[in-house]
Amino acid sequence: MMSVDAATVRRIAHLARIAVSEGEVPHLQGELNAMLAFVEQLSEVNVEGVEPMTSVTPMQMKKRQDVVDDGEIADDIVANAPATEGHFFLVPKVVE
Amino acid sequence: MSTATHKLLKGATGEWEMVIGMEIHAQVTSKSKLFSGASTAFGGEPNSQVSLVDVAMPGMLPVINEECVRQAVRTGLGLNAQINLRSVFDRKNYFYPDLPQGYQISQYQSPIVGEGEVIVDLDGGKTATIGIERLHLEQDPGKMLHDRSPSLSYIDFNRSGVALMEIVSKPDIRDAEQAKAYVTKLRSIMRYLGTCDGDMEKGSLRADVNVSVRRPGAPLGTRCEIKNMNSITFIGQAIEYEARRQIEILEDGGQIEQETRRFDPNKGETRSMRSKEEAHDYRYFPDPDLLPLEFSQAFVDELKAKLPELPDQKKTRFVADLGLSAYDASVLVAERESAVFYETVLDKLGNRARDGKMAANWVINELFGRLNKEGRDITGSPVSAEQLSCIIDLIGEGTISGKIAKDLFEIVWQEGGDPRALVESRGMKQVTDLSAIEKVVDDIIAANPDKAAQVKDKPQSLGWFVGQVMKASGGKANPQSVNDLLKSKLGV
Numbered sequence: 216m217m218s219v220d221a222a223t224v225r226r227i228a229h230l231a232r233i234a235v236s237e238g239e240v241p242h243l244q245g246e247l248n249a250m251l252a253f254v255e256q257l258s259e260v261n262v263e264g265v266e267p268m269t270s271v272t273p274m275q276m277k278k279r280q281d282v283v284d285d286g287e288i289a290d291d292i293v294a295n296a297p298a299t300e301g302h303f304f305l306v307p308k309v310v311e
Numbered sequence: 312m313s314t315a316t317h318k319l320l321k322g323a324t325g326e327w328e329m330v331i332g333m334e335i336h337a338q339v340t341s342k343s344k345l346f347s348g349a350s351t352a353f354g355g356e357p358n359s360q361v362s363l364v365d366v367a368m369p370g371m372l373p374v375i376n377e378e379c380v381r382q383a384v385r386t387g388l389g390l391n392a393q394i395n396l397r398s399v400f401d402r403k404n405y406f407y408p409d410l411p412q413g414y415q416i417s418q419y420q421s422p423i424v425g426e427g428e429v430i431v432d433l434d435g436g437k438t439a440t441i442g443i444e445r446l447h448l449e450q451d452p453g454k455m456l457h458d459r460s461p462s463l464s465y466i467d468f469n470r471s472g473v474a475l476m477e478i479v480s481k482p483d484i485r486d487a488e489q490a491k492a493y494v495t496k497l498r499s500i501m502r503y504l505g506t507c508d509g510d511m512e513k514g515s516l517r518a519d520v521n522v523s524v525r526r527p528g529a530p531l532g533t534r535c536e537i538k539n540m541n542s543i544t545f546i547g548q549a550i551e552y553e554a555r556r557q558i559e560i561l562e563d564g565g566q567i568e569q570e571t572r573r574f575d576p577n578k579g580e581t582r583s584m585r586s587k588e589e590a591h592d593y594r595y596f597p598d599p600d601l602l603p604l605e606f607s608q609a610f611v612d613e614l615k616a617k618l619p620e621l622p623d624q625k626k627t628r629f630v631a632d633l634g635l636s637a638y639d640a641s642v643l644v645a646e647r648e649s650a651v652f653y654e655t656v657l658d659k660l661g662n663r664a665r666d667g668k669m670a671a672n673w674v675i676n677e678l679f680g681r682l683n684k685e686g687r688d689i690t691g692s693p694v695s696a697e698q699l700s701c702i703i704d705l706i707g708e709g710t711i712s713g714k715i716a717k718d719l720f721e722i723v724w725q726e727g728g729d730p731r732a733l734v735e736s737r738g739m740k741q742v743t744d745l746s747a748i749e750k751v752v753d754d755i756i757a758a759n760p761d762k763a764a765q766v767k768d769k770p771q772s773l774g775w776f777v778g779q780v781m782k783a784s785g786g787k788a789n790p791q792s793v794n795d796l797l798k799s800k801l802g803v
Binding site for chain 2: 231232275276277279280281282285298300303306
């Protein structure tokens with residue numbers, strides 16, 4: 216039976232860049248474990264040799280021709296950005 | 312052709328062997344992006360080549376570019392690799408400002424191309440075979456500029472979503488020379504195929520290099536990954552430095568920590584990039600927006616039938632058909648443009664079987680030598696393939712001597728013009744008229760009676776006479792005629 220501990224909850228929150236206070240951790244831990252327990256029911260089914268289903272009806276992935284038919288909409292692209300300059304997005308400095 | 316022995320590093324306590332594996336990111340040559348219709352052209356205005364898909368606006372769905380699929384298959388075929396008729400796109404999750412989706416669409420467990428191998432050319436005509444683990448398609452992230460403001464990073468998504476091929480080698484590389492040769496060979500193959508332009512300065516080809524060291528034949532050591540190398544020279548330097556660093560730690564009784572490092576070309580050293588607690592956890596899962604990528608064997612066969620001749624095949628053909636040495640052939644085929652130039656010279660030759668090898672010598676020694684000296688590449692050569700071919704015809708048919716040909720080459724380089732007409736107008740023709748040469752031969756023998764007397768005992772001194780006659784004729788006498796005449800006159 217898969218379950219998460221408090222440390223895992225904090226780690227997942229960090230990876231998703233979601234601020235989680237210490238007080239919220241036990242509650243979230245309970246919720247995540249409940250979800251995992253629900254999904255865990257699937258392991259009762261024997262799927263030995265069964266191909267994973269990727270679509271309900273058999274279909275091929277749609278493909279595009281290699282043509283340029285989009286872009287040149289820099290105003291639209293940055294329209295919702297909190298900070299821009301000369302069509303660049305601006306973000307707090309990140310240097311590794 | 313022989314298989315290379317690799318270089319071992321000498322430490323204070325004995326010899327060490329390097330084990331190197333590489334991940335090459337090669338930008339796919341296509342007009343539009345992997346999953347959108349925005350242009351891939353380099354150098355556009357910020358965010359002008361971006362669609363709503365590329366910046367992950369809500370409700371946007373990726374649709375795959377079929378040309379990128381063909382390019383990946385072509386590259387796989389060029390690497391003698393397994394082509395997978397069914398592959399799957401996954402989401403590689405990480406949070407960074409250059410990636411608006413919050414995940415990169417990549418391929419994890421089921422890549423489009425599986426195992427293959429590449430034969431790399433080393434010094435002295437030696438070769439090594441490097442295994443390919445896989446090749447998969449993925450999206451390039453955006454570009455961040457950190458130098459425009461002390462507190463802000465500027466982001467341009469023009470590159471975001473451009474198709475990349477990540478080519479992963481097996482850990483078969485054993486020293487820096489092999490590593491450089493491997494990148495050079497991959498680049499060459501992709502440039503022949505037209506699947507990646509290989510422009511490292513523009514970032515079209517970047518390499519992550521995994522380095523570890525061990526005692527020869529011992530189990531694998533812990534590796535460090537040097538990220539984002541975009542120069543073949545730096546790759547060599549980084550490997551040498553990193554291997555030395557690891558050996559020093561191990562010989563001092565320490566342990567190598569698995570980590571990501573960056574190479575600083577100014578200081579010539581590698582430095583740790585990420586702390587351990589920030590280690591990435593990509594949480595891959597199949598992208599629900601994309602069905603598995605499937606195509607038929609017939610699709611692969613059709614692409615295979617239309618592949619151009621690749622460098623290895625060309626090299627083999629040059630050796631077999633024209634009698635070139637393996638080394639000369641590999642020099643000619645290394646860059647596609649050089650091979651094209653040489654083959655154009657061949658096509659124009661009057662007698663390809665007779666002069667093909669001489670043409671190779673001229674291209675490699677005279678032309679490349681001269682181009683290198685002036686820091687030009689083959690596409691900027693002042694002497695065209697047609698002109699060079701004509702010069703070689705003139706030598707081959709005996710109209711001019713090899714020595715005069717060098718003068719003619721210089722004139723064509725400086726002034727241009729039709730070599731045949733130049734030979735005519737400047738009186739450079741070789742003298743084959745025996746009576747004219749005979750006069751010169753007689754004069755020289757008469758002027759050097761002592762040397763003439765010695766020739767019978769020292770036949771090698773005949774060469775001195777040939778030299779004198781050639782000099783006196785301004786290089787225009789036919790060396791074979793001179794030789795024959797001298798032999799009969801001196802009685803050797």
